[in-house]
Amino acid sequence: MKTLIVYNHPYSDSFNHALLEAVIAGAKKAGHEVDVIDLDQDHFDPVMTGKDLLAFRDHQVLDPQAKDYVAHLQAADHLVMLFPIWWELMPALTKGFIDKVIFPGAAYEYTASGYGMRTLLPKLRSTTVITTMNTPKLVYRFVFGNAIKQALLKGTFKKTGMKNIKWFNLTMVKNSTQAKRKKWLTQVEEHFAKK
Numbered sequence: 575m576k577t578l579i580v581y582n583h584p585y586s587d588s589f590n591h592a593l594l595e596a597v598i599a600g601a602k603k604a605g606h607e608v609d610v611i612d613l614d615q616d617h618f619d620p621v622m623t624g625k626d627l628l629a630f631r632d633h634q635v636l637d638p639q640a641k642d643y644v645a646h647l648q649a650a651d652h653l654v655m656l657f658p659i660w661w662e663l664m665p666a667l668t669k670g671f672i673d674k675v676i677f678p679g680a681a682y683e684y685t686a687s688g689y690g691m692r693t694l695l696p697k698l699r700s701t702t703v704i705t706t707m708n709t710p711k712l713v714y715r716f717v718f719g720n721a722i723k724q725a726l727l728k729g730t731f732k733k734t735g736m737k738n739i740k741w742f743n744l745t746m747v748k749n750s751t752q753a754k755r756k757k758w759l760t761q762v763e764e765h766f767a768k769k
C-alpha cells in the first residue's frame with residue numbers, strides 16, 4: 575500500500591509538522607510505503623495561468639510540477655491532505671493543488687451528460703483530510719457552515735468520485751494544553767497504524 579501525504583505548512587517546528595510526523599510514523603507501522611508532497615518546500619506555484627486554464631479546457635495538465643504530482647496521486651492507495659485552516663478554508667498552496675492536480679483527464683472525467691464526474695483514480699481507496707484551527711468546533715460548524723467539509727470533502731473529493739472520505743478537525747489548537755496536543759498526535763499515529 576502506498577500512502578501519499580500532501581502537506582502544506584511553511585515552517586518546520588509547527589504543530590502541523592508534528593502531525594505530519596505522526597501520520598508518517600503511523601502509516602509506516604501499518605507497513606505502508608509513504609510518499610510526501612511538501613507544497614511549501616517544493617515552492618509549488620498555485621496560480622492557474624491563462625495557459626493552465628486553456629489546458630484545463632483540453633483536459634491536459636501543463637504545469638510540470640502539477641504533472642509530477644498527478645503521477646504521485648495516480649500511484650497512491652491512500653491520500654492524506656494536511657493543512658491549517660486559514661480564513662475558514664485551505665491555504666493558497668493547497669487550493670492550487672486542488673485546482674491544478676485534481677484536474678479533468680488526470681483525477682476525474684466527465685460523464686456523457688457533461689454534468690456528472692467519475693474518478694480517474696481507481697487505485698485510490700481512501701482520502702483523509704486533517705485540519706487544525708483555533709475556532710471552537712461548534713462555531714466552525716454553525717457559524718461558518720463547516721466550510722472545508724462543503725468545499726473540499728463534498729465539493730471536490732466526493733463530486734469527483736473519490737471514496738471513503740474522512741475528516742479530522744483539530745480545533746482550538748492555540749488554546750489547548752500541551753497534553754491535549756500530545757494526545758492528538760498519539761491518536762493520529764494510532765489511526766494510521768491501524769489502516
Ligand SMILES: Cc1cc2nc3c(=O)[nH]c(=O)nc-3n(C[C@H](O)[C@H](O)[C@H](O)COP(=O)(O)OP(=O)(O)OC[C@H]3O[C@@H](n4cnc5c(N)ncnc54)[C@H](O)[C@@H]3O)c2cc1C
Nearest residue numbers: 588589590592658659660661662706707708709747755756
Ligand atoms: C492567515 C491565517 C488565517 C487564519 N484563519 C483562521 C480561521 O479562519 N479560523 C481559525 O480557526 N483559525 C485561523 N487561523 C489560525 C490557524 O488555523 C492556526 O494558527 C493553525 O491551525 C495552528 O496550526 P500550526 O501548525 O500553525 O500551529 P503552531 O502555531 O505551530 O502551534 C500551535 C501550538 O502547538 C504547539 N506545538 C507545536 N508543536 C507541538 C508538538 N510537537 N506537540 C505539542 N504541541 C506542539 C505550539 O507550541 C503552539 O502552542 C489562521 C491563521 C492564519 C495565519
